Amino acid sequence: MAPHRIFSVSVAGVYPAYLAKAERKGRTKAEVDEIIRWLTGHSQASLDDHLAKGTNLQDFFAQAPALNPARLMITGTVCGVRVEEVEDPTMREIRYLDKLIDELAKGKPMEKILRR
Numbered sequence: 001m002a003p004h005r006i007f008s009v010s011v012a013g014v015y016p017a018y019l020a021k022a023e024r025k026g027r028t029k030a031e032v033d034e035i036i037r038w039l040t041g042h043s044q045a046s047l048d049d050h051l052a053k054g055t056n057l058q059d060f061f062a063q064a065p066a067l068n069p070a071r072l073m074i075t076g077t078v079c080g081v082r083v084e085e086v087e088d089p090t091m092r093e094i095r096y097l098d099k100l101i102d103e104l105a106k107g108k109p110m111e112k113i114l115r116r
Helices: 003-007 011-024 029-040 044-053 057-062 069-073 089-105
Strands: none
Touching: 003 057, 003 089, 011 029, 011 044, 011 057, 011 089, 029 044, 029 089, 057 089
């Protein structure tokens, strides 16, 4: 999918895939939500609001209250692409989230996922 097309996908459109991936591996919705809140600075109420409104990914990240500076420590590959080398800022944020959900599904402890 071309980057400009993924930006128009709603957060609510990808959220069920994140949940399913995590839950298949015994992880929880609470952990998925915690990861999203950690990355973006959204509260649970604002995350729920964006999910309900169908906010697209570009706007979701653009409206993030406080992108976590520790997200810059996220490295590795998602779909064969090194996240730290993604040039488009919005696409990089999406890939950071994808990488964190991958780590959750692989059984990493939350302390490591959240770079504590």
